[in-house]
Amino acid sequence: MKFTPKKTAIAAFVGAQMLALSSVAVAQDSQADSAENEAQDVELILVTGSFVRRSENFESPSPLAVIDSVSIDAIGAKNIADITQTLTINTGSENAPDAFTQNATAGTSNINLRGLGVASTLVLLNNRRQVVNAQQTNEGLNFVDTSSLVPMIAIDRMEIIKDGASALYGSDAVAGVVNFITKRNYDGAKVTVDYQDGAHGDNKEYIMQGLWGATFDKGNVMAAISYTNRSPLFLSDRRLSRPQDDTSALGNPGAYFFTQGPLAGTPVIDPFGCAEFGGFPQLLAPPGTVPGLDIGLCGFDFGPGYSYVPDETRVNAYMKASYELSDSLVWTSEVSYARNRAERGGAPSFPILTGPLVPATHPNNPFGQGVVFFGRAEGNGFEADPANTESDTFRFNTAIQGELDDGFWELSYTNATNDFLFSVEDVIESEFLLALNGLGGQGCDPVNGTPGQGSCEYFNPFASSYTTSPNSQNVIDSFSGLQVIDSNSDLEVFEGFASFDVFDLDGGVAGLAIGAQYREETLEQDYDALSNQDSFTFVIGNPDFKDSLDVWAAFAEIALPFTDDLDVQIALRYEDYGGEIGDTVDPKLAFNWRATDDFSLRGSISTSFRAPSVFMRNGGATTLQQLADPLLGGANAFAAVRTSGNENLTPEQSEAYNIGFSFEPVDDWSIELDYWNFDFEDLIIQESAQAILNANPSDTDRIIRAGDPLTGPLVQVNNTFVNASSLNTNGFDIVTSYKIETEFGTFVPNLTATYITTYDLVDPQAGEIDGAGRRNFGNIGVSSPELRANFGLGWQNGAYSANLFARYVSAYDDDQNCADNGGTGVPAAGCGSAGLQEIDSHATYDAQVNVDLGTILDTQTSYVLTLGGINLTDEEPPQVFTNSGFDSKVHDPRGRQLYVRVAVEF
Incomplete structure (x- = not known):
């Protein structure tokens, strides 16, 4: 097989350092002809977004962002949420869940590419699926908890497909794929200790991590463990809201x-x-x-009794082993476990x-x-009652891979489970009546x-x-009782595929990959006996439920190097959900044309299909949400929202396309620009309780009020899941960096930005909404500031390095409040000429300095000391006239965070 290396930049910069795509997942040696006809080794790799192995110089036709471990350390990330929070392509994720935005998921984190929902991004670990969190969000979405993946010290890099990948990976990849790849063939030991201290309250964080690996004649083994202890930050420590x-x-x-x-x-x-x-x-x-x-x-x-940040402890453990059964057969297994415990503050009752x-x-x-x-x-005057979450996640994967004369094959099995226990105290209705x-x-x-x-x-x-x-x-x-929700989510996946060469083209050999997958997803929620009887006066209760979803899939991909300068990828996936959901066929077509050594053009178009989840069809829950009551002039009310499943849901379907280019105008200066578009039909959403209120605040079938059922104070809103009409979003991504060599060291200025031009949606209650640059409080969308940008400057000189960042989020409108009414809500008649209240733009500044003491002291052991700060100027998040006083899906309430890290590697 012949490969002609090209000068490329798969992903120039995400974070602080030049991001180079290194060898991933599966590799083999291949012979390439040199100019002198001498043999040399060229490694073949699997890139996220393809099942066909390519040359390590391959340039992906899909927009691919790669964040390596150096870049992760450069931003001072202590956990995966710290990474995703800085991604400009991520909007609306719930990385700081609290009682106001997410009632029962404290201690978790997730990813929301393009603002299409936390369940629309497929999260992989070493190319394999992970189980979803058993406790859903307030919107009824079960997501992969990124806090429960693996210890940060074990992650080699994070690869992100940004244009949708359902044709390759299935319906969960509607918005894209995030693949966390662990270190490979690690030999040695490493220990890191982090301490972070916040400027407000007693918000501190301790992280201890260890990594060990050994390589043998026929295999290798690696193990990692981490322990995190985070102290809480209460609203009373830094009051951002008005009383x-x-x-x-x-x-x-x-x-x-x-x-x-x-x-x-x-x-x-x-x-x-x-x-x-x-x-x-x-x-x-x-x-x-x-x-x-x-x-x-x-x-x-x-x-005052509620917390922005919960009191949290977390233990993550991971082990991976590979063994060569023969010259052409390799067996690999992974085991991971995560134990999270979180306690968030609350009200006295x-x-x-x-x-x-x-x-x-x-x-x-x-x-x-x-x-x-x-x-x-x-x-x-009474002490606040906390809410507690306990999450235990276990994952096992085993795979066997064999080499063919012109390719390879692989069989794998994954079994993963999440047990999630949520408990909170409430008043028992019957016992309270007895006491009265x-x-x-x-x-x-x-x-x-x-x-x-x-x-x-x-x-x-x-x-x-x-x-x-x-x-x-x-x-x-x-009359006080404890509501306990014991939830369990299981995932079982059998998958096999083969990839091999099929015929020669002018640019090389065409590669074909074919495979099949079976997966079963089970969700069970067991409420306590009192909740089964709707016995509580606020959290009310819910019946138990258990259901599962079986999915059969077959997929194929062909890579066509038509010329040395043109690669085309065609992928097709068939998935069968059975029953009323049915089946789907989703294709993807992508190309990369390297017009010159300095300029390449890429494009892709694909369709997606997302089936209603087990919870959406058969589940049910009562959540606590802040709502603006039109009958009280838009005044805020904290009320129960009772959601029931809907067995009549139909799958949502979408089309996505991307067009972009990579350009290197001069040596060491790279520019990448992409235009992306996602167009959804029959979008599955939980009805907006606020939109139901706005549409008819006296609807006695769906709205429960105290006293007068038509005009009394708001108590409860009943909703369900429906197929909304449509959602269309598009915009631009730009990534650029310039490497400058000087006598004072290497400087690398860089910019990563995302601009949302359109976020149009049709809400079943709210109607047509132009959601770009809007908080979207009163509809099915998520907060969507139009511009998010990260400006960075990296520097390295011998044993010393430093990173500076400026992070910017543009202003956007708050559709919960009018501009001229002092934050008292949006009246039923609307805001008139005054318009909506504006949420201010926000800029924060981070810095970090690293000293390699091992190099200075000339020791064989590596000692690296890191000092850094996040939000150095202690900027407050922009004020929002809502519970807690800020938008938790966009901004961070913690303020300045100073940290120190010591890393020792043997």
């Missing part, structure tokens, strides 16, 4: 609805007090309208959304009639007991509990 942004209408002290008389259905503030006990009176009528009473609600600022009746006989009831309590069991009727307390017999006597106690919901009639801990404990 009103985190204020719930349901507090303690609370409010009460009359059930009879002329004030029936009217809320009144607790007559024993509100503001004097830390509440925020929200008057709905002028004082004196009702003598002795204030019509309105007593708000509660729940923000959740709002009680069930409208419990306080009887007229209650000894503390001042109204002389039964009233409906609109508040929470514990509020101001004097039959509370853990020792009370509600059948034979006497209200308020002996071991039977009243719970006092009124503000007099702060003074003359306090509640005992015993009665509070009697």
